[in-house]
Amino acid sequence: MIDAFSWIAVLPELVLLVMACAITLLDLLVKSRLRTGSFVLTLITLGAVAVLQAFYANTSATVYGLSNMVVSDPMGNWLKCFSALAVMLTLIYGRAYAGDRDMLRGGELFSLSLFALLGMFIMIGGNNFLMIYLGLELLTLASYALVALRRDHAQSTEAAMKYFVLGSLASGLLLYGLSMMYGATGTLNINEVFRVTNSDLVNPQVLTFGIVFVVAGLAFKLGVAPFHMWIPDVYQGAPTAITLMIGGAPKLAAFAIVIRLLVEGMLPLWFDWQQMLMILAVASLLVGNFAAIAQTNLKRMLAFSTIAQMGFVLLGLMSGVVNGHAGFAANAYSSAMFYILSYVLTTLATFGIILLLAREGFESEEISDLTGLNQRSPLYAAVMAICLFSLAGIPPMVGFYAKLSVLQALIASGSVLNLGIAIFAVIMSLVGAFYYLRVVKVMYFDAPAAQGPASEGVRAPLGTRAVLTVNGLLVLVLGILPGGLMILCARAIVQMLSA
């Protein structure tokens, strides 16, 4: 089955590839410390790609390309669009930080970011096990390099090493699972896998065996308990700008491959993977929330809170099929998509503040470094508070609607077990509120330090500050008017499911 070469499915990826190569070459010539030229070019590329993807997403068509190897559908296009924007924001927030720490000297930051994004695009658009795996590897290889970008910094190199070892293990698990699936179904194409698994022609033992490895691999990539060990170390060890790079956009890509592999490809095996997701979700909520309480390092706390937040995403994903009935699928998967989008939006602003507060020789990553922020710069304290309340799920922030829609999907599934899990999740978010509030407390209730870097206000370029403010306000505005984003997610998922 060979179809015509469809530009729509690969054009943004080609643009990214060409530009990533061009910027790598350009960097050889640019000598300025902050590399304004390549920075601007990178932003233009990202902006162009985001616009292109948004434009595609609006066409609401599902197009297959490259002999069915890739797919372009509204869900994928929106995820790609938001990933591009997330990378863009990351670079805007992180540029001064990176410049201060001599991470721009070689200029790899921009080209590696573009390659990472290309990897995400391939993951999101992959319609074939091999494509997804290739995208994943491209993303992770770029990420390993990014984490190690501060070559002279022991903590970063250690984090990179951990990330590399555990990431390779995860990739191995996923690849092993996928090869098992290939062995059982005889195809790498996701639509074909769905068709075959939906029939009775396959050996269920091999399938079950394979799916365990696939889910474990995905759990590693999403960073959910008990496959979460790398998250806190890497989040803490990586330079903050890179933490944001691996904690933001790649979450969207990870969500996409979970949807592509489990829902699009293996929905008939829902019974197996749903059980696993449930255990992972409950474990993540427990581990993430309770471990976060004990942290004094802000990045580490946010890392554990991420684990808990991903647990919520899994709750959305696991409530799609009830008793073999896929009637709730669109509802559940769109709630998970809404959750992950709002999570990434909030995370960008949270780390943006940390990046803004950091300066040469001062990382601003301890919770106590935020002491009295309200008196130093009320606007950033407000933005940070909005984000933390959003992560805690307090209305009227967008995070509340994310939790609401997930809980709604969970309760709508009608099973008593799921109702119990919903109440458990609710109690866990109360635990979550405690450590988010503690940061608000430090910012608002404590007086700023008398001297030292934590006593000063924020100095950052006007543009960066403006973008960050808009980012933070968006968390509030999308909370007051969440309707549009909800409908966007719902439409994208319905389109994906009907294809």
Next chain:
Amino acid sequence: MGLLSLAIWLPIAFGVLLLTLGRESQARAVRWVALIGALASFLVTLPLWAGFDNGTAAMQFVEQTVWMARFNVNYQVGVDGISLWFVLLTAFMTVIVVIAGWEVITERVNQYMGAFLILSGLMIGVFSALDGLLFYVFFEATLIPMYLIIGIWGGPNKIYAAFKFFLYTLLGSLLLLVALIYLYLASGGSFDIATWHQLPLTGTAQTLIFFAFFAAFAVKVPMWPVHTWLPDVHVEAPTGGSAVLAAIMLKLGAYGFLRFSLPIAPDAAHEWAWLMITLSLIAVIYVGLVALVQQDMKKLVAYSSVAHMGFVTLGFFLFNDLGVSGGLVQMIAHGFVSGAMFLCIGVLYDRMHSREIADYGGVINTMPKFTAFALLFAMANCGLPATAGFVGEWMVILGAVKANFWVGLLAATALIFGAAYTLWMFKRVYLGPVANDHVKELTDINGREFLMLTVLALAVLWMGVDPKPFTDVMNASVAELLKHVAVSKLPVPGIGISN
């Protein structure tokens, strides 16, 4: 934009405006802007009262627009006889609080005033929301400004109090959320509260919903034994915070019982009325005794609040006209009286920086004008006829005697305890010879304080002498509510309505 929306959003808009006025040097302007904002918001609520039709139980000033189409959530507001007075009371108390904080608050004035104005708008939103989710969003959002008010401007142990306040009430609210989602699903996808009132529910479902609501509202009221957060919070909160907390925020819980628990789960409400009445009586009697032994004035008034709110919940669960309207009248009266009591303590605290009863004595000699006001409010707190405190208590006791003589008798003992702790405190603080040099140096109230207390005194007397305008407004709505609650919702066997 309708009147009611204006009443909600005008104070919020002013609050946000205040937050943007940053500098300490602008404090004077900030105060005036806050006063203008509070007065304007209060004036906006007056036409609501003037144009209110007492003859109908229907919702008035209704506005409706689609808010989140995907979840069928509407921005839907309106007032009936049950909620109208609380809208007015909220706007009124906000003016008082702005005046009360006028020169007392010198640090971060803009944030203090902004927080109160935003809080005011949010609370009016709670009282006028006709959509379950809208109600929840307002209900929860009030936590954020209150948390900051306690934590920033509170006493020495403010952080403990702020956390206790937030987490206690959040736990209750989260269970409320689960119940709301359940009702949403049970009603086939509607968040309209009026629809929920008509929803047939099984006995088990009603009981579960009733207790989920109980978790949220009983903590907020607060009922014994979940009242322990209130004294801690009152002691630490700044004067304005205590006044708003006692005058309005506690009413959110009681209001929730009337708007949600009784009409949505009438059978469960009847079944568990004995429990509610018992808890209320314990609050009235036991907490009254606890108040008697307090050394701290604020704690004493806080416990007295718990006892007085016990009257309110007692009245509600008698299921007769006198009980319910008595409870409502008591809520409004308690709003004026407890607000005034806390402001009086604030007046003393500003001068002496102590709330210990033992530090005072003979204040009447140095502050005669102030003592006159304090005496009036103390009398109202005891329930002296011709003051606001009398009407509600009398109606509730009458309703209790009508329902069960012994319940009435026990409730009536509260009058004795109320008089005992209030008068004993009054004697120790105000009467007798001047106790020490600090008291000797006290100066009587200034024009601002005189104005603030006069307005409250007039309100207390007006309500005591002529309660008809208050009860007239509620009659139709209370009658309608009782008629509704009297009808069982349990599916009639044989007809086959079930969930």
